[in-house]
Amino acid sequence: REVRVGVYANEPKILLGQDGQLSGILGEVLGEIARQENWRLIPVPCDWQACLELTQNGSIDLLPDVAFSAERALHLDFHRQPSLYSWSQLYSREGAKLKSILDLEDRRIAVLAGSIQQDYLQTLLDSFGLHAQLIPVHSLAEGFELVANQQADTAVANQRFGDYQAPGYQLRGTPIMFQPAQLFYATRKGANADLLAGIDRHLREWQDSPSSYYYQTLQRWGGERPRLLVPSEAWWGLAVLAGLLLTALAGAVVLRRQVDEKTRHLKASEQHLNTILDSVEAYIYIKDPELRYQYANRKVCELFGLPLAQVVGQTDERFFDAATAANLHDNDRRVLLLGERVETEEVNRSPDGSLEQTYLSVKLPLRHPDGRIYALCGISTDISEHKKNLEQIHRLAFYDLLTGLPNRRLLLDRLQHALAQHGRNQLDGALLFIDLDNFKDLNDTLGHDMGDRLLQQVAQRLGSHVREEDTLARLGGDEFVLMLEGLHPQHPEAIAQIETVASKLIQVLAEPYALQGRNHTSTASIGIALFSEARGTVDELLKRADLAMYEAKAAGRNTLRFFNPQMQAEVSARANLENDLRQSLAERQFVLHYQPQVDAQGQLLGAEALVRWQHPSRGLVAPGEFIPLAESTGLILPLGRWILHSACQQLVAWAADAEREQLTLAVNVSARQFHHRDFVDDVFAVLDETGANPQRLELELTESHLVQDVETMIVKMGLLKARGVRFALDDFGTGYSSLSYLKRLPLNQLKIDRSFVRDLLSDPNDAAIVRTIVALGGSLDLQVIAEGVETRAQRDSLLRLGCQRFQGYLFGKPEAAQRLEQWSLPAGA
Numbered sequence: 001r002e003v004r005v006g007v008y009a010n011e012p013k014i015l016l017g018q019d020g021q022l023s024g025i026l027g028e029v030l031g032e033i034a035r036q037e038n039w040r041l042i043p044v045p046c047d048w049q050a051c052l053e054l055t056q057n058g059s060i061d062l063l064p065d066v067a068f069s070a071e072r073a074l075h076l077d078f079h080r081q082p083s084l085y086s087w088s089q090l091y092s093r094e095g096a097k098l099k100s101i102l103d104l105e106d107r108r109i110a111v112l113a114g115s116i117q118q119d120y121l122q123t124l125l126d127s128f129g130l131h132a133q134l135i136p137v138h139s140l141a142e143g144f145e146l147v148a149n150q151q152a153d154t155a156v157a158n159q160r161f162g163d164y165q166a167p168g169y170q171l172r173g174t175p176i177m178f179q180p181a182q183l184f185y186a187t188r189k190g191a192n193a194d195l196l197a198g199i200d201r202h203l204r205e206w207q208d209s210p211s212s213y214y215y216q217t218l219q220r221w222g223g224e225r226p227r228l229l230v231p232s233e234a235w236w237g238l239a240v241l242a243g244l245l246l247t248a249l250a251g252a253v254v255l256r257r258q259v260d261e262k263t264r265h266l267k268a269s270e271q272h273l274n275t276i277l278d279s280v281e282a283y284i285y286i287k288d289p290e291l292r293y294q295y296a297n298r299k300v301c302e303l304f305g306l307p308l309a310q311v312v313g314q315t316d317e318r319f320f321d322a323a324t325a326a327n328l329h330d331n332d333r334r335v336l337l338l339g340e341r342v343e344t345e346e347v348n349r350s351p352d353g354s355l356e357q358t359y360l361s362v363k364l365p366l367r368h369p370d371g372r373i374y375a376l377c378g379i380s381t382d383i384s385e386h387k388k389n390l391e392q393i394h395r396l397a398f399y400d401l402l403t404g405l406p407n408r409r410l411l412l413d414r415l416q417h418a419l420a421q422h423g424r425n426q427l428d429g430a431l432l433f434i435d436l437d438n439f440k441d442l443n444d445t446l447g448h449d450m451g452d453r454l455l456q457q458v459a460q461r462l463g464s465h466v467r468e469e470d471t472l473a474r475l476g477g478d479e480f481v482l483m484l485e486g487l488h489p490q491h492p493e494a495i496a497q498i499e500t501v502a503s504k505l506i507q508v509l510a511e512p513y514a515l516q517g518r519n520h521t522s523t524a525s526i527g528i529a530l531f532s533e534a535r536g537t538v539d540e541l542l543k544r545a546d547l548a549m550y551e552a553k554a555a556g557r558n559t560l561r562f563f564n565p566q567m568q569a570e571v572s573a574r575a576n577l578e579n580d581l582r583q584s585l586a587e588r589q590f591v592l593h594y595q596p597q598v599d600a601q602g603q604l605l606g607a608e609a610l611v612r613w614q615h616p617s618r619g620l621v622a623p624g625e626f627i628p629l630a631e632s633t634g635l636i637l638p639l640g641r642w643i644l645h646s647a648c649q650q651l652v653a654w655a656a657d658a659e660r661e662q663l664t665l666a667v668n669v670s671a672r673q674f675h676h677r678d679f680v681d682d683v684f685a686v687l688d689e690t691g692a693n694p695q696r697l698e699l700e701l702t703e704s705h706l707v708q709d710v711e712t713m714i715v716k717m718g719l720l721k722a723r724g725v726r727f728a729l730d731d732f733g734t735g736y737s738s739l740s741y742l743k744r745l746p747l748n749q750l751k752i753d754r755s756f757v758r759d760l761l762s763d764p765n766d767a768a769i770v771r772t773i774v775a776l777g778g779s780l781d782l783q784v785i786a787e788g789v790e791t792r793a794q795r796d797s798l799l800r801l802g803c804q805r806f807q808g809y810l811f812g813k814p815e816a817a818q819r820l821e822q823w824s825l826p827a828g829a
């Protein structure tokens, strides 16, 4: 049987001998098998790649020295008993420093093209993440040639070829070995099973016997001892071990690469982190357990004015004053020793105390994996500006801008709190309502600027005379409030305490103020209410103190008044009356009564119109009870107009009667009414509306009218007088009438007040006053009339003193108009 055998140069395993026959270990072993099997071997020289192809297409029957691989088994058949054991090894020049697979990075490696080593080596390099240049060669000799010529750094060869040929190229085997392999004779898939069986039979037989042809051949080509003396399991164990070693090596390298990779990542992350930490507007730092800075971001370094390297290792004593450093350390220790997360406000002062900043700091412990704390990380935000804004908002919301005192809102808040407190302890408290007297006048005459300065000085004086724990507030305008707390639980003692304080305040507020370089005097009235009496509500307390203050004003100002329940009753009564008054004005519940005025003969000269209120439930109410209220509420204006209108209508009625057309009618005009800017026009309008004769109308003014703006009063009276209207000065002698004014007022008549008439007979002073008034009237060319004449004796006495005109119960009480009309003229007295 002819057997074509592929031959390529792979000494000592296979080569073509000089005789043209197969040579080398596998060549000679096959030669002996062929001899015994009667095969005629025909060598087919080829290079490795070509040999493989020729075997696969059946042009070659047997190809020696083929390592088994699953891929090759797709196209080739192998016998079972390995013909040779081998491994791949790298060969290099002397001094090439190739000790492990890792040294192959960037090396040029010659490897047999299409060989099993090529794939294996590539996979190996990839798994180690190594980059090397594989140079494919067509024969192992070519590979060695390249290395010898320095065109490659190393070449892969099977160990048999390598060890055998390397010295010839002055190459040496490196410790880098891989891919232990079993070598076979291969044939085309599905062909030559007989050849394979024959080979197996001989190999099995020979390999069991150390003296066999097989081992003799091996020794001839390399002096190798019989390999199969080493059990095949051990061989495989070695292979597995080598594999494990490689895997471990590969693992180590992979790990090293991972570490490198991680390190690179970490470095990149650290850079990112630093960029972020340095660009945030917060102060970020790390301190070690000795409270030394270990890290500080850009903001911290800027704050300290030092580069990071100089910040690291320092403690807060270097950057802040002692108190600040102590406080920071307290907070830090809570984090480091107790493991707390501390969130707190820190006020940090520079070492010389010149700079103070407030920070909101969050401090966290940094822990080892086992939980031990090794540092703290702090993040502080500068909230100084925010705090300032908050304070400003608070000041605007709760303090009076002009005086800097607490405002109404803050007072109410504290009052609420104080009242609640009062409910719990026995100590009393008090609210003092302080109101400047005549502040409006100062404001009107000197201007608001001066008014403001006065208020500021008042606030200062009050402030310097109250205790720290008392609340002094400005409610607005000229109203101040002082809240006293912690007073004696016993009523009399508490009252005494309050009186002392209030009297002192009245005294200091009455001292002169320097305004515009001039001394100005101002006084204050103080109303006081006690916590213990106010039934615990803020409103009630304020109302009571306010009422008491009005009482102090009514009592002549520059004084103090405690609230008493009577005030409350009066206020309620006043409030009711005011309501009624408004309603009755709308419902026309008023009437005029007329009281006659007579001459010395008792002849009717005229009458005084006196208003009465016909109250639906209270009956006829006298003017003394409602006129003052009407004045203070302004209701006197509509009421006064109605009175004037009714009086003029009465005049018109009399004018139609020849007997009464001469009668005059006196009408009371209140100060508020007279001083109203429309008064003159109103009177003219009423005269025009009614058609009354102005010369029969006599307006009665009182001396109290003269307190206010006399010049305007004179002008107004002049305008009315020019129209013919008469004027009488009522209640004469009771008030203050300057003679110089009296001379300038266009008056027609003086009315002697009834208080002088009453005691005329018993009090010689009154008689003297009456005589003086009569004389004054004479010299100023004014008529004089006495009012309140009740007895003949009074009338006679007045007559003797020179008074010629009378009004009083002796002649008639104020009554409805009809009664007056029944007066028989002339009347006998």
Ligand SMILES: Nc1nc2c(ncn2[C@@H]2O[C@@H]3COP(=O)(O)O[C@H]4[C@@H](O)[C@H](n5cnc6c(=O)[nH]c(N)nc65)O[C@@H]4COP(=O)(O)O[C@H]3[C@H]2O)c(=O)[nH]1
Pocket (backbone or CB within 6 Å): 595, 609, 610, 611, 622, 623, 624, 627, 643, 667, 668, 669, 670, 700, 730, 731, 754, 787, 788, 789, 790, 807, 808, 809, 810, 814
């Ligand atoms: N004891 C006593 N009293 C006598 C006698 N003769 C008159 N009278 C009272 O003396 C008051 C005289 O009025 P007046 O001094 O102007 O004082 C008036 C006046 O100031 C005011 N008034 C009365 N009517 C009006 C009015 O229409 N307008 C204004 N603005 N005030 C008025 O009310 C005050 C009181 O008025 P009346 O109660 O009506 O009180 C009247 C009158 O009734 C007498 O012989 N003995």
